Amino acid sequence: MSNVLIVAPDRCIDCKKCELACSLHHAGSLDPDRGRIKVLNRGVEKGMPVVCLHCDEAACLIVCPVGAISRCDETDAVVLDETRCVRCKACLAACPFGNITEDRVDGRVLKCDLCEGAPMCAVFCPSGALVTRSGPRPLRSAP
Amino acid sequence: MSTLVKIKIDEKEYEVPRGRYLLAICQENGIPIPTLCHHESVEPWGGCRLCVVEFRKKRWDSWWTELATACLYPAEDGLCVWTRSEKVMKARRTILDLLLARCPGSEVITKIAAEHGVYQTSFAKREGEDNCILCGLCTRVCDRVGARAIATALRGALKEVSTPFGEPPPDCLGCLSCAHVCPTHTIGHTEADGKRTVWGRTFELVRCSGCGAASVTREQVEYAVRTKNLSPEYFVKCDACKRRESAATFAGLLFDERKGGEGPVGPTGSGPSHE
Numbered sequence: 485m486s487n488v489l490i491v492a493p494d495r496c497i498d499c500k501k502c503e504l505a506c507s508l509h510h511a512g513s514l515d516p517d518r519g520r521i522k523v524l525n526r527g528v529e530k531g532m533p534v535v536c537l538h539c540d541e542a543a544c545l546i547v548c549p550v551g552a553i554s555r556c557d558e559t560d561a562v563v564l565d566e567t568r569c570v571r572c573k574a575c576l577a578a579c580p581f582g583n584i585t586e587d588r589v590d591g592r593v594l595k596c597d598l599c600e601g602a603p604m605c606a607v608f609c610p611s612g613a614l615v616t617r618s619g620p621r622p623l624r625s626a627p
Numbered sequence: 628m629s630t631l632v633k634i635k636i637d638e639k640e641y642e643v644p645r646g647r648y649l650l651a652i653c654q655e656n657g658i659p660i661p662t663l664c665h666h667e668s669v670e671p672w673g674g675c676r677l678c679v680v681e682f683r684k685k686r687w688d689s690w691w692t693e694l695a696t697a698c699l700y701p702a703e704d705g706l707c708v709w710t711r712s713e714k715v716m717k718a719r720r721t722i723l724d725l726l727l728a729r730c731p732g733s734e735v736i737t738k739i740a741a742e743h744g745v746y747q748t749s750f751a752k753r754e755g756e757d758n759c760i761l762c763g764l765c766t767r768v769c770d771r772v773g774a775r776a777i778a779t780a781l782r783g784a785l786k787e788v789s790t791p792f793g794e795p796p797p798d799c800l801g802c803l804s805c806a807h808v809c810p811t812h813t814i815g816h817t818e819a820d821g822k823r824t825v826w827g828r829t830f831e832l833v834r835c836s837g838c839g840a841a842s843v844t845r846e847q848v849e850y851a852v853r854t855k856n857l858s859p860e861y862f863v864k865c866d867a868c869k870r871r872e873s874a875a876t877f878a879g880l881l882f883d884e885r886k887g888g889e890g891p892v893g894p895t896g897s898g899p900s901h902e
Contacts, residue, residue, distance in 0.1 A: 493881060524874040532874040543861055547851045549772040550668035567667040570768055572802035574851055577833070577843040580861045582869030586842070
């Protein structure tokens with residue numbers, strides 16, 4: 485059992501508070517570019533939040549040459565250990581969904597870690613597009 | 628046999644797993660220890676010697692202490708460690724004096740030396756442009772990455788980090804891991820017009836088929852596809868374009884079922900794919 489981040493794009497109002505909350509929590513500054521979640525626009529006040537899917541067979545985890553990306557036992561999230569990262573950018577290129585980005589300010593690799601089980605984006609989402617629910621991770625053993 | 632042992636660091640007791648290296652314990656507990664050659668992605672090496680600490684084992688006489696590099700010394704029961712004793716600071720000052728003689732131009736070394744009260748070297752300064760301290764971190768990380776393109780060459784005063792025969796390295800992936808981990812930032816590299824140059828070799832960067840942005844070299848992609856069995860499709864586009872594509876795909880999947888399609892997706896206005 486762990487917290488699951490549920491994304492409901494039909495509720496997203498494109499306010500980008502999740503990007504701000506993420507960047508504030510992880511980078512300490514309110515800079516949407518430094519957030520690990522991105523909201524793409526799909527119409528007036530309609531957004532499409534794009535965030536790491538924590539894939540079962542994560543390409544980033546497989547491609548990392550130094551073992552800096554691993555699956556967290558507690559939260560089931562695919563997490564990046566920044567002290568191990570050598571910034572080769574292989575994960576950034578390998579992620580098929582484009583959910584790993586580079587921090588323009590200090591060159592760090594930005595990867596969602598589900599905030600150790602309590603995602604800040606969901607806390608600050610005003611419309612319910614991002615919510616956390618406790619339960620087993622869906623699609624865990626799906627073919 | 629319990630795996631937790633009691634050790635003392637700077638007269639304060641800690642309970643730590645047996646065999647855990649002292650540097651890791653100190654870093655976890657916020658005890659500052661200077662180090663240059665340590666990186667979490669590789670095994671500890673003890674190359675720069677800067678993390679020396681003074682220690683005494685339980686079975687030793689109380690006056691008998693020794694110096695050891697914290698990064699390589701495992702915790703055992705009854706170990707007493709001092710991280711800032713006079714003996715330690717003297718050893719660190721000597722090391723920094725020597726490092727300062729080796730690379731007088733390095734900002735990193737100058738800063739750490741000044742923090743330890745060493746403002747200029749008492750040895751003859753080495754002549755040379757690079758700030759390499761021969762800690763070997765770049766070669767270890769290169770081995771870990773799997774390229775094994777660089778290594779230390781020659782011995783004694785002539786020792787240097789080098790590519791095979793000093794020529795552009797054939798096995799290099801151009802990933803710049805070595806340049807990132809180098810403690811003195813002395814590994815030069817340039818990047819312009821979709822080309823990256825490091826260790827005297829020029830690499831072609833893989834351009835995104837959508838927007839032309841580039842972040843990794845062709846060698847890196849080929850290496851990942853060859854050794855990790857990943858689809859080459861993953862590397863065709865940049866992260867921003869892939870993000871737009873996945874958003875469009877999800878929008879298409881979600882909103883086609885419910886409302887028969889939504890407005891355009893993404894800043895470029897490419898519509899959701901109706902497949």
